Structures are given as structure tokens and as C-alpha cells.
Amino acid sequence: MMGDDDTGRLTRAGLNLIQQALSIFDSELRLAVCNRQYQLMFDLPDALTRSGTSFEATIRHLVERGEYGPQPDIEAAVQVRVEQARAFAPHYMERTRANGRTISVEGSPLPQGGWVTVYTDITEIKRQEGMLRAHSAELSDQLLAHAERLALANRALAATNAALEEAKRELTEIEARTRQVTEMMPAHIAHMDRDYRYTFSNRRLSTVMPGSLSDIVGVPVAEALGPDTFARIEPELARAIAGEATVFEITHSPSGRRIRIALTPDRGADGGVSGVYVLSTDVTHEAQARAALAQSSKRELAAQLTSGLAHDFANLLTIIMGLQGRLARTAALPPDAAELARATLAAARRGGTLLDRIAAISGVRELRPQPLMIAPFLTELAAMARPTLGEAVVLETSVEGLGLPVLLDPGTLQDSLLNLILNARDAMGSAPGRIALRACPVRDTWVEISVADSGTGFSAEALERGLEPFFSTKGGEGSGLGLSMVYDQTKLAGGAVRLENRPGGGARVTLRLPLRPAATATAPRLVLLVEDSDEIRAGVREMLRGMGHTVIEAASAAEARELADLPGIGLVLSDINLAGAETGVALARSLLARHQELPVLLMTSLPEGHALRAGAPCTVLSKPVSEAALMALLVPGVAA
Structure with a gap:
């Protein structure tokens, strides 16, 4: 494989074989590259041909040496040429130097900033033109002048063509990069005309909406998406064609995915809408999370509304069941009254069962996937x-x-x-x-x-x-x-x-x-468990062992710091509140400073907003720690 230095040497060697002088200055007006002919043509010292040399220094050297003829104010002459370079524009010109030789100067801007300039010694061409004028009396002065102008125009045209070719190449590269970027995005990006026919697509439609067509340029939207999906989005497409941007969501029936679609009118210079830009994104997981969060919020609200009523109702049922029980045990109660008492007790018990079911719906329940x-x-x-x-x-x-x-x-x-x-x-x-x-x-x-x-x-x-x-x-x-x-x-x-x-x-x-595929269990690790409570440490230790991990234990930060240097430690799990002056947060910081690749987790019963918990440099588990929560962190893909 060729390194950057080898490539640079080959490039310079190739440029030195060119008979024309060449220089490339960057956007900061500093020399990037030049060839040997550039130094020889202008008789420049080595210091002015090194990369990084300022354009101003080179111009000052040439002005002081008389390259541009006598100058009454050298500093002004230098600044004029520097300012011209800052506002660089493509150009072609011919000038006669102080040494009597004539050169053509052709400059073109670069897409990355800066410019490249090619200098050609055309002294012999000019001499031949002069000889032709002197020895061809039969040719009119007008024809010779016309030929000279034509030659000049041809040279300028060649320079223009070179600039156009460079611009064409740059546009082609930009288009290729743009298409590559759009095709890498996890979304469908497209454009359609007013007749609902695709004119551009990044070929991601079948990925976002499985079962749809893939190659859809020139295809009607209804055919690409299917009649059912098209019927659902057609009203929104009509709004976009009418000039109104819109964002909406649909459920894609063939795949069951939730799709968010953004439609942006394509407005021309006259303000009219010639088509619509389309961005379609799969938001199924986001929609699932929203649904779960909304249901959890409704459960919490229901629990708040029903908890007080359920408490009072339960007290009333307790009183009713107590009184009816005493009444049913009365020995002299007539048979009809005893039957009523038993029926009342049965109804009260059923009311208690109903309260339990309401609590099951409205009460807080943690999912344990x-x-x-x-x-x-x-x-x-x-x-x-x-x-x-x-x-x-x-x-x-x-x-x-x-x-x-x-x-x-x-x-x-x-x-x-x-x-x-x-x-x-x-x-x-x-x-x-x-x-x-x-x-x-x-x-x-x-x-x-x-x-x-x-x-x-x-x-x-x-x-x-x-x-x-x-x-x-x-x-x-x-x-x-x-x-x-x-x-x-x-x-x-x-x-x-x-x-x-x-x-x-x-x-x-x-x-x-x-549908969330479960990852297989990770390879067994050696876990350092730091907890000052024997009971909690024993419970967490059994969870970790049940997952196949080996556990060593410490009851303080000082003890944990000594054990952390043992070879093979794959994880440190520590409580935040530890016996002694040092907290688990301080322990985690010191371990991460010494072993940057060592995974560290903390656990605590402190609330979310507590300052000590907020200052933790790693993930924090809330106590009581569940096996599902541990698995969520130790096995990729498992949600707590």
C-alpha cells in the first residue's frame, strides 16, 4: 500500500515533467503545490517554493525585483495584487515580463477554495507572429491582427472549457455523494410530480414499507404503494399539491408498521407548486413506546382517582360484612331474615373481589420482559x-x-x-x-x-x-x-x-x-460486587450467579479498590451509600480513571433528583434491583 509521502513524491515528480509552470494556492493565500518550472520561470529562491509560503511574500519579491516594471509605490502594488487574489475569478491573460519574454497566465478556482494557475512561455509564438507580420507584405495588417485575435480567443476558449469541465466533474461528484447519502438514510426520500408520479427515489421504499415496489422512478404512487395505502394518504397529497406542508402518521396495513410521512410542496421561482418532496420514516418502536407511556399515565391517573374511593368503599364493606355476620349468627333470626343476611354477605364479598380487580387495572405494575x-x-x-x-x-x-x-x-x-x-x-x-x-x-x-x-x-x-x-x-x-x-x-x-x-x-x-428478539446471554464475567449490607449483597449475588457470572464481594470502597486490580475483572457493581467516608460515586470515578475500559454500574435507593445520584459518572440502577433490570444492562437487547 502506498503512503501519503510516496503519493506526494510521485505527484511532484509528475508535475516537474510538465513544460509549463504551475502553482496552486489555497483559500488562505498560501502555496500548496508548485513545480520546478515555476521556480525556474520566475527565478524564485527555494524559500518561496515551499508549501505554506504566503502569496503576499511571493508577489513582494517579484515587484521588488521589477517583474511588473517600475513601481512608484511597491507596497501599494503588492496590496493591489493581493486583493485581486482574494476576490479571485477565472481569467486568461498575456503579458510581457521585464526580461522581455512573453507569458500567458491561465487561472481557475478550485472547489475546495484557492486556485490553480498555469504559466506558459509564448515568446516564440509571439516572435513567429512578428516575423509573419514583417515578411508577409502580401497579407494585410487586418488579416494578421484578426489571426492574432483568433489565436488569443482560442487560448481563452480552451481555458474556459477547462473550467467548465472541472465544474461538470464537481457537479457529478456532488450528485453522486448526495445520492449515496440519501440511500444510506433509514428513511424513504422521494419526489413526485403533480400527477402523483415519482421522479426521484432513494430506493428505500420497500425497506420502510415492506411489500412496496423498490424501483419506483416513473411509477405512479398508487401502483408503488398499493391501493389501500394510497387511499389513506391521497387527501394529504392533495393538500401538499395545493401548497400546504403536512406531517402525519399511518399504519401500513401489509406490514403493521407505523409510518410518519412528511410532505413538502416543491415551489418554483414563480411560487407555483410543481410537485411534492416526500420523507417517510418507520416510527413503529416510537409509537409502541408512546402507547405504553400513555397507558401507564392513564393507569396512574386511574389509580389516583380510585384509590381514595376504593379505600372508603373497602371500609364500608368491612362494616357491612361485620354487621351482617353478627346478624347471621343470631340464633333467633327467622329463616327469611337469615337468608337475606347470607345474600348480603355474598354481595359484600363480591364487592371486595371487584375492588381487587379494579386495583389490578389501576394499580402500578412493573413490566418484566x-x-x-x-x-x-x-x-x-x-x-x-x-x-x-x-x-x-x-x-x-x-x-x-x-x-x-x-x-x-x-x-x-x-x-x-x-x-x-x-x-x-x-x-x-x-x-x-x-x-x-x-x-x-x-x-x-x-x-x-x-x-x-x-x-x-x-x-x-x-x-x-x-x-x-x-x-x-x-x-x-x-x-x-x-x-x-x-x-x-x-x-x-x-x-x-x-x-x-x-x-x-x-x-x-x-x-x-x-416483536423484540432477545439477545443470547453474554459470556460469563467476573463481577466485583460492592455492598455493605449482607442481605442485599447476598440477593444480588444470587441474581448474578443465576445469569452465569462469577462474583467476588467487597463491603467498602477501600476493599473494592484493592480487588479491582485483580486480573479478569469484567464488571464492577457498587452501591452508592457505602460504609465509611467514601461513596460509591467516588469509587466509580477513581476506578474509571485507572481502568478506562472497565464497565462500572452503581445502584441506590436515592431518588432520581438527588445530587449524589445525579453526579454518578456511569449508569445507576434503582433499588430494589430486579433481575430484569440487571439483565437489561448485562444482556444487549433486554429491556427492564
């Missing part, structure tokens, strides 16, 4: 559910295309699917029937898990209101919170729930959850 194999999970779920279905109901499971673990919360997913299976059983009544539990991926975006039954299907009202809290088709037997809990847990995970009737009869409920 972990690597989950779908097929074994559904097999175990079916084995758990079959005894409750009876012999007349057949439960089938089917999994397609999910052979690798994905990140899901098995607890909430199991609760949701059991709820749906029992609802399907109730929908079929005592008649024989079939329940199908199926799972499959939707592109690389979603995991779809459906529960379908062979019952009578949803009523029109149930399809519209089935996910609302307290809506029930079971009369007094149902709380109306089953599907609502399924909806809540699915939305909290960033997913969606769909209710529908099957074409052949029966109902189907589909859960669509984010």
Missing part, C-alpha cells in the same frame, strides 16, 4: 387451562415462525391468554366446541397471538364496547373487567387488541405485541 420461547410457553399454558375446559372442548395450539426467544412479560401474557381462553369457554356454553390458540410474527415488527372459538361470536355491541371496563354480556355473573384487563396489560406493553368474528362462525381476539 424476559427472553421467552413462544411454543413451549403456549404448550404449558394449554396444559394448565385444559382441566378447566371440560371434556367437550378441544384446545389446540399452533406456532409459526417464532423459533427464537423474544422479549415478553410471561406473567401478564399468561394472565391475558387464560382470561381469553375462559371467555371462549363461556361463549360456547355446554356445547362441544374448539378453541384455537395461535401465534405468528407480522414481518419483523409484531408478535400476534390469537384466541379463536367456535361459539356464536361477538354481538355488534360487544365488538364496539367489549374492551370498555364493566361492560359484560354475562349479566350479573360477570364483572366486565376481564377483556379490559387484557386490553390494559397489552397496551402497557406497547401493543394492541383486536376483536372480530370469524368468517366461519365464532369469535377471535388477537393480541399484537412488539
Whole structure:
């Protein structure tokens, strides 16, 4: 491989073979490159041919030597030429030097700034022209002058052509770089005309919207996107053609992805719109996060609204159950009154159960996603559910295309699917029937898990209101919170729930959850665990060992600092509040200063805004530390 110095020497050697003088000055008016002919033509000292020599120094040397004839004010003559260089423009000129020789000077600007100048000694050409004029009396002075002007024009034209070729080359390079940049972007960038036909595309459409065409230049938008997607964006396209910029989001039905589309009118010099610039971006993960955050906010608000009422209601139920219990135990109570007391107690107990279900919906619940194999999970779920279905109901499971673990919360997913299976059983009544539990991926975006039954299907009202809290088709037997809990847990995970009737009869409920492949466990590490509480240290140690890591322990910062120098330490996990004067934050800073490549994590029960926690130089885990939170940091791709 040739180095920069070798390339520079080859370049200079090649330039020295050129019979013309050449110099290149940069945008700061400093010499970048020149050849040997440049020094010989102007008889320059070596100091003025070195890279970095200022243009002003070179001009001053030439003016003082009389290169430009007698100058009454040398400094003014130098400054005039320097200012001309600062406002450099392409030019061609011919001038006679003080030594009597004539040279042509051709200058062209460079795209990076600065300019290149080529000097040609045309003394012999001028002498031949003079001889021709002197010895060709038969040629008119007018013809000779015309020939001289033509030669001058040809030389100037050649210089202009060279500048145009350089500009063309630069434009070609700019266009190639622009296309390369647009094709590297994780978004579809395009332009279409007023007839909704693509005139430019960075060939990323099929990546952002799988199933769409890839080579779409010259293709109508409806054909490239498909009729369904085009119908959804056509009103926005019309607004953009009318001159209104717009940004909106759609769900791309074939892939299930959430797409954000920005449309910008292409306005001409006259202000008219000749087309539309299109920027389409896949925001599926962002939409999933927004949905989960919105559901979490609604849960928090619901918890705030219901907690006080639930507390008071629970107190009232406690009083009612106590009084009715005493009344039911009265020996002389008439049979009718005893039956009323027992019915009142049953109603109160059911009210308590209802409070528990409301708390399950509105209370704070932390998602604990972990690597989950779908097929074994559904097999175990079916084995758990079959005894409750009876012999007349057949439960089938089917999994397609999910052979690798994905990140899901098995607890909430199991609760949701059991709820749906029992609802399907109730929908079929005592008649024989079939329940199908199926799972499959939707592109690389979603995991779809459906529960379908062979019952009578949803009523029109149930399809519209089935996910609302307290809506029930079971009369007094149902709380109306089953599907609502399924909806809540699915939305909290960033997913969606769909209710529908099957074409052949029966109902189907589909859960669509984010498809996040789970990374395999990292290679075992030697972890230095720093914690002054024996109980907490023992709990965290068992979590780390359960993940396959080896643990050594320290109870103070001083002890940890000595152990950190042991060979093979792959991670330091320390509490912030440690016994002694030194905190975990100070320990982390000193370890990172000594071992810049050593991963360091801190854990604490201090709140987010605490100054000591805010000053940590690394990631901080909140106590109590969960196994999911640890795995999120130690295994790439796992979310806490």
C-alpha cells in the first residue's frame, strides 16, 4: 500500500515533467503545490517554493525585483495584487515580463477554495507572429491582427472549457455523494410530480414499507404503494399539491408498521407548486413506546382517582360484612331474615373481589420482559387451562415462525391468554366446541397471538364496547373487567387488541405485541460486587450467579479498590451509600480513571433528583434491583 509521502513524491515528480509552470494556492493565500518550472520561470529562491509560503511574500519579491516594471509605490502594488487574489475569478491573460519574454497566465478556482494557475512561455509564438507580420507584405495588417485575435480567443476558449469541465466533474461528484447519502438514510426520500408520479427515489421504499415496489422512478404512487395505502394518504397529497406542508402518521396495513410521512410542496421561482418532496420514516418502536407511556399515565391517573374511593368503599364493606355476620349468627333470626343476611354477605364479598380487580387495572405494575420461547410457553399454558375446559372442548395450539426467544412479560401474557381462553369457554356454553390458540410474527415488527372459538361470536355491541371496563354480556355473573384487563396489560406493553368474528362462525381476539428478539446471554464475567449490607449483597449475588457470572464481594470502597486490580475483572457493581467516608460515586470515578475500559454500574435507593445520584459518572440502577433490570444492562437487547 502506498503512503501519503510516496503519493506526494510521485505527484511532484509528475508535475516537474510538465513544460509549463504551475502553482496552486489555497483559500488562505498560501502555496500548496508548485513545480520546478515555476521556480525556474520566475527565478524564485527555494524559500518561496515551499508549501505554506504566503502569496503576499511571493508577489513582494517579484515587484521588488521589477517583474511588473517600475513601481512608484511597491507596497501599494503588492496590496493591489493581493486583493485581486482574494476576490479571485477565472481569467486568461498575456503579458510581457521585464526580461522581455512573453507569458500567458491561465487561472481557475478550485472547489475546495484557492486556485490553480498555469504559466506558459509564448515568446516564440509571439516572435513567429512578428516575423509573419514583417515578411508577409502580401497579407494585410487586418488579416494578421484578426489571426492574432483568433489565436488569443482560442487560448481563452480552451481555458474556459477547462473550467467548465472541472465544474461538470464537481457537479457529478456532488450528485453522486448526495445520492449515496440519501440511500444510506433509514428513511424513504422521494419526489413526485403533480400527477402523483415519482421522479426521484432513494430506493428505500420497500425497506420502510415492506411489500412496496423498490424501483419506483416513473411509477405512479398508487401502483408503488398499493391501493389501500394510497387511499389513506391521497387527501394529504392533495393538500401538499395545493401548497400546504403536512406531517402525519399511518399504519401500513401489509406490514403493521407505523409510518410518519412528511410532505413538502416543491415551489418554483414563480411560487407555483410543481410537485411534492416526500420523507417517510418507520416510527413503529416510537409509537409502541408512546402507547405504553400513555397507558401507564392513564393507569396512574386511574389509580389516583380510585384509590381514595376504593379505600372508603373497602371500609364500608368491612362494616357491612361485620354487621351482617353478627346478624347471621343470631340464633333467633327467622329463616327469611337469615337468608337475606347470607345474600348480603355474598354481595359484600363480591364487592371486595371487584375492588381487587379494579386495583389490578389501576394499580402500578412493573413490566418484566424476559427472553421467552413462544411454543413451549403456549404448550404449558394449554396444559394448565385444559382441566378447566371440560371434556367437550378441544384446545389446540399452533406456532409459526417464532423459533427464537423474544422479549415478553410471561406473567401478564399468561394472565391475558387464560382470561381469553375462559371467555371462549363461556361463549360456547355446554356445547362441544374448539378453541384455537395461535401465534405468528407480522414481518419483523409484531408478535400476534390469537384466541379463536367456535361459539356464536361477538354481538355488534360487544365488538364496539367489549374492551370498555364493566361492560359484560354475562349479566350479573360477570364483572366486565376481564377483556379490559387484557386490553390494559397489552397496551402497557406497547401493543394492541383486536376483536372480530370469524368468517366461519365464532369469535377471535388477537393480541399484537412488539416483536423484540432477545439477545443470547453474554459470556460469563467476573463481577466485583460492592455492598455493605449482607442481605442485599447476598440477593444480588444470587441474581448474578443465576445469569452465569462469577462474583467476588467487597463491603467498602477501600476493599473494592484493592480487588479491582485483580486480573479478569469484567464488571464492577457498587452501591452508592457505602460504609465509611467514601461513596460509591467516588469509587466509580477513581476506578474509571485507572481502568478506562472497565464497565462500572452503581445502584441506590436515592431518588432520581438527588445530587449524589445525579453526579454518578456511569449508569445507576434503582433499588430494589430486579433481575430484569440487571439483565437489561448485562444482556444487549433486554429491556427492564
